[in-house]
Amino acid sequence: KQEVTQIPAALSVPEGENLVLNCSFTDSAIYNLQWFRQDPGKGLTSLLLIQSSQREQTSGRLNASLDKSSGRSTLYIAASQPGDSATYLCAVNDQGGKLIFGQGTELSVKP
């Protein structure tokens, strides 16, 4: 059974710092991996999707990498801003199409 784990559970950084969020999964037979942002009490906003055949994807200040064989993904956020404060969720898409989520990393960027 696929399990997704995110480390750390919470992270607090000063504005302007670069940071890395980690995600690991137990079964490498994934179709793709998505990173989401969730603001308190809100829905899920897709940030990046990496296909199983890809190594990384970039969008603005965000870069996500995928090492399928080792079951790991990282989300790199450059030059963090207070507006980046949110919970970041990693989810793997299994062959059946459903998403299996990690518990998230709660990020706080202090001005």
Next chain:
Amino acid sequence: EPEVTQTPSHQVTQMGQEVILRCVPISNHLYFYWYRQILGQKVEFLVSFYNNEISEKSEIFDDQFSVERPDGSNFTLKIRSTKLEDSAMYFCASRAFVQFFGPGTRLTVL
């Protein structure tokens, strides 16, 4: 930009009552999903729906739950007899390729 919508945003009900949560997926999407998130816990998959039938369901999705696409645009989740532990945020998602999520319905069972 097309988006998934959900109604109501917040539903309060008494234990044992039936609730119907509604979703309008993005119009050209063919795959539909329900997930839930109990406060402080992971987002959990409930059910996927394709071609007017359930394609996969989780252990959570027992006989108290049902899904329907009644009119070609709406996608509903019904809970027949709510329990306290059904209190959660329920998210609908649809996809052509990437899953897009709605804003969620917060269900509170008293």
